[in-house]
Every structure is written in structure tokens, then in C-alpha cells.
Amino acid sequence: MGLLLQTPRARGRRLVRRITADASSPLADRVVLVTGASSGIGEATARAVARRGARVLLVARRADELDRVRMVIEGAGGVASSYPCDLTDGDAVDRLVTQVLAEHGAVDHLVNNAGRSIRRSLRLSEDRFHDFERTMAVNYFGPVRLTMGLLPAMRSQRFGHVVNVLTWGVQVKAPKFAAYIASKTALDTWSRIAGRETFADNVTFTNMRLGLVRTPMVSPTEAYARLPALSPERAAELVVRALEDRPVTVGTIPGAVAELFNLVAPRLSDLAFSLADRRFPDSAAARGQR
Numbered sequence: 001m002g003l004l005l006q007t008p009r010a011r012g013r014r015l016v017r018r019i020t021a022d023a024s025s026p027l028a029d030r031v032v033l034v035t036g037a038s039s040g041i042g043e044a045t046a047r048a049v050a051r052r053g054a055r056v057l058l059v060a061r062r063a064d065e066l067d068r069v070r071m072v073i074e075g076a077g078g079v080a081s082s083y084p085c086d087l088t089d090g091d092a093v094d095r096l097v098t099q100v101l102a103e104h105g106a107v108d109h110l111v112n113n114a115g116r117s118i119r120r121s122l123r124l125s126e127d128r129f130h131d132f133e134r135t136m137a138v139n140y141f142g143p144v145r146l147t148m149g150l151l152p153a154m155r156s157q158r159f160g161h162v163v164n165v166l167t168w169g170v171q172v173k174a175p176k177f178a179a180y181i182a183s184k185t186a187l188d189t190w191s192r193i194a195g196r197e198t199f200a201d202n203v204t205f206t207n208m209r210l211g212l213v214r215t216p217m218v219s220p221t222e223a224y225a226r227l228p229a230l231s232p233e234r235a236a237e238l239v240v241r242a243l244e245d246r247p248v249t250v251g252t253i254p255g256a257v258a259e260l261f262n263l264v265a266p267r268l269s270d271l272a273f274s275l276a277d278r279r280f281p282d283s284a285a286a287r288g289q290r
Contacts, residue, residue, distance in 0.1 A: 026244050028053030033100065033107045035087060035146070036114030038065035040215035041165060044236035045111055049243065050078030057100060057107070058082045060114065087114055087142030088134075097149030106153035106160075109243050112143035112187070113165040118179045120286040121277075125179070132179045139183035144190060151198065160203035163242050164191055165235075168209045168255030173262060175277035176286075195248070206242045209251040210235060 032049045036042035038060035050056045050073045058066045058080055066082035073080040081103075085096045100107060116138040118131050125131050147162055154160025169181040170188050188207045195205035213235045230238075242250050262269045 025052035025054075027109070027240070030054045030108040031057065031104050031106065032109040032111065032243070033057040033059060033150070034111040034113060035059045035143070036165075037069055038062045040232045041213060041235045041239065042111070042113040043069050044232040045113065045239045046080065047073055047076075047078075048233075048236045048240045049109075050080060051076070052240065054079075054109075055104075056080040057104070059085050059087075059096065061086050087146065088137040090141075090145055093142065093145045094149065097146065100150070101153055106157050107150045108154075108159060108161070110147060110150055110160075110162045111165065111239060111243070112147065112162065113239075114142065115139050115165065115184075116180070117177075118286075119176050119283060120179070121176045121282050122178060124282055124286060132182070135179040135183040136186070139180070140186045140190075143187055147194070151194075151203065154203045155198060155201040158202045160198075160201075161206070161243065161246050162191065162194075162204070163206045163208060163239060164188065165239065166207055166209050168211050168252055168258070170209055171251070171255040171259035171262075173258075173273070175273055176280075176282065192248075204246050204248075206247055207249050208239065208242055209249065209255050210238070211252050211254070 027049050032046075032054040034042050034046045034049070034056060037046045037056075037058035042060065046056045046058055046069060056073060056078065058069055060066050061084065063082070063084040066084055070080045070082045083096055083100065085092050087093060116135050118135055120128070120131060143164065151160070164187055166184045166188055167181065169177055170185045173181065188209075191205040191207055195203075198204070211230065213230045213232060215232055238250060258269075261272075
């Protein structure tokens with residue numbers, strides 16, 4: 001799904017670690033909170049950071065699946081704690097923040113991975129405004145509320161890093177993804193601004209504009225079955241690299257090309273995406289069919 005784009009400075013840090021044969025990770029002994037940790041990218045990321053010596057805080061709605069992931073991590077010699085929480089419930093997020101800070105003092109790294117994807121045309125969304133409300137609740141308001149709750153402790157200890165698992169759709173602006181991409185774009189923009197306000201406190205943000213990842217979230221869309229995609233494990237490797245190197249943005253070459261196309265030739269890109277929109281109709285799931 002394209003090559004990883006990172007700054008020369010980040011690549012240089014990785015090269016130094018390899019040359020000096022320093023196998024230790026900056027994540028060792030750090031507290032890393034991962035949302036959406038019960039499956040997919042979140043689970044793979046939690047297991048990967050635990051292997052690097054981090055104390056992992058697992059957050060998701062499904063308590064039984066969180067316990068399964070926790071036991072897998074502990075069985076491999078890692079340290080993990082599970083915190084069931086519905087991120088669309090503001091009061092529940094506030095209670096989570098209070099509990100986590102009471103038990104751990106501060107969170108060093110936060111991975112906002114939990115998300116909801118909807119691929120549905122506007123024509124089929126005319127009587128489904130809740131599609132937009134639900135995606136904003138999970139993809140924007142939830143992570144922002146959680147991040148805001150954890151930020152004061154990060155700034156107080158003068159260290160913190162937030163990784164947002166987003167989509168290259170924020171650059172592509174693909175049809176049928178109005179609800180999903182708009183919510184992810186909101187988080188992308190909010191984080192860039194937040195990062196500028198917290199930069200002096202050594203609290204940084206990384207926006208990960210990933211391509212397609214083969215997770216249960218994308219399975220209802222038939223068109224995805226024929227497209228190349230990253231495995232959750234490969235996506236988790238990119239997340240871990242972002243946690244260690246702290247770049248501003250992680251993206252793909254196709255995403256950058258699409259963004260440039262949209263800027264340089266906006267009407268031509270409208271035509272191209274209009275043709276693509278007609279070529280790939282709504283899925284059976286989007287039409288309400290199983």
C-alpha cells in the first residue's frame with residue numbers, strides 16, 4: 001500500500017540504533033495506552049510494544065477480549081492491564097482517565113487506534129444522520145476527550161507522545177467515505193494544532209495516514225477483498241516505529257500523490273473520483289443487506 005514516508009532525522013535515529021547494536025527500545029519501562037486493543041491493529045500493537053518492555057494499558061469495549069489479549073501478553077513475559085471502556089461514553093472516558101492516572105501516575109505514550117469505518121454513499125445516507133454522529137463519536141470526540149484527560153500529566157512530566165491511527169483517506173478524499181474520512185480529518189487537524197501548543201513541553205503527536213489494513217472493520221466491503229492490504233502485524237510495526245521515532249506524519253506515496261493531485265488539478269480530480277465512484281457501487285452491507 002505504498003512506501004512509508006518519514007523524515008531523514010527519524011531514519012537517522014533508527015540507523016544509529018542499528019550501527020551501535022543497541023537492541024533496547026525507547027519504549028522499555030514506558031506506560032503505553034492502546035485503544036481498540038481487543039483486535040486488529042490495536043491488539044497487534046499492544047503485543048509488539050509489550051515485547052519491547054513497555055507496560056501496556058489495554059482499552060476497548062469488550063472486556064473478555066481484552067482479558068484474552070492481556071493473558072497472551074503476560075504469557076509471553078510482558079506486562080499488561082485491561083480497562084474496558086466505551087469511548088463514545090464521555091463519563092466512562094473521564095472515569096478511565098481518573099483510574100489510569102491514579103494507578104500509573106501518567107501515560108507516556110497514547111495510541112488512539114479505536115475507530116469506526118462506514119463506506120456508504122450520500123444518497124443512501126439521507127435518512128441516516130446517525131452515521132455521521134457515530135463516526136464522530138468514536139473517531140474524533142472519544143480520542144480527543146481521552147487525550148485531553150491525559151495531557152496535563154504528560155505536560156507536567158515534560159514527556160508524552162500521542163499516535164493517531166488515521167487513514168490515507170484524509171489526503172485522497174474518496175467518495176462514499178464522507179462520514180469516516182471527515183471524522184479522521186478532524187482528529188488529524190486537531191492533533192497538529194495540539195502538538196504545536198504542547199511542543200515546548202516535549203509532548204508530541206504523530207498522525208498515521210495508513211492505507212488499507214486487513215481487519216474485521218473492512219470485511220463488509222466486497223471491493224476490498226481484491227485490493228492489496230497490510231496485515232495488522234505489519235501495520236503494528238509501523239505504529240511501533242512511530243512510537244519510537246516520534247515523526248509528525250507517517251503516510252504512503254499514493255496518499256501523497258493523491259493529495260497533490262487534489263491541490264494541483266481539483267476539477268480533474270473531481271472527474272476522476274466521480275468515475276471511480278460509479279465504477280465501485282455501495283456494498284451489500286451499505287445497502288442494508290447481509
